[in-house]
């Protein structure tokens with residue numbers, strides 16, 4: 681097994697990379713790292729102190745790459761099949777846009793405004809601030825989800841007619857939404873809600889969600 685992913689399973693960015701690896705059928709090892717209490721060896725390979733970092737032991741050092749988007753792009757070029765990025769220039773760029781949208785605004789809103797409050801704070805033995813969660817759910821999330829509802833429309837996937845990095849990135853952020861005890865409202869976002877359920881039903885996502893649920897359930901009940 682030549683690939684090592686440093687990170688924690690409930691990070692949406694680590695999950696992005698794991699889904700790419702699983703979809704491509706590539707073996708890897710997940711080496712647990714807590715980015716909030718990093719060891720000096722980890723800081724040396726992650727200058728922004730973020731997870732994930734990939735190590736490819738097929739290569740001589742330096743053989744590590746930080747950042748989920750960089751790692752996914754590397755994996756796409758190293759393992760060509762199945763392709764997870766569109767080939768046509770505009771479609772590829774559009775998929776990268778959805779990756780960026782998920783990794784920036786959606787990650788920040790769901791991550792900080794819900795997952796951090798309801799799960800990470802529990803891990804730190806602190807109480808969630810439900811006022812922050814309410815503001816996130818009522819003010820910050822609706823415009824983000826409205827946009828995704830329009831973009832997905834009646835399509836099966838976000839870009840072209842096949843599964844891509846766009847769906848992996850968006851789908852991964854919605855796992856953290858789920859872990860925080862939420863699902864997109866079927867009444868307000870019918871297309872998005874069906875789309876998220878479809879993406880999460882893929883064996884790659886479903887296996888990881890099942891694995892993570894045990895850990896999350898533990899922290900949901902912790903106080």
Ligand SMILES: N[C@@H](CCC(=O)N[C@@H](CS)C(=O)NCC(=O)O)C(=O)O
Nearest residue numbers: 691693715729730731732747748749
């Ligand atoms: N752009 C980075 C973001 C990674 C990121 O923010 N990871 C979070 C965990 S979900 C982290 O390591 N946070 C540690 C910190 O903020 O100190 C990527 O795509 O990998």
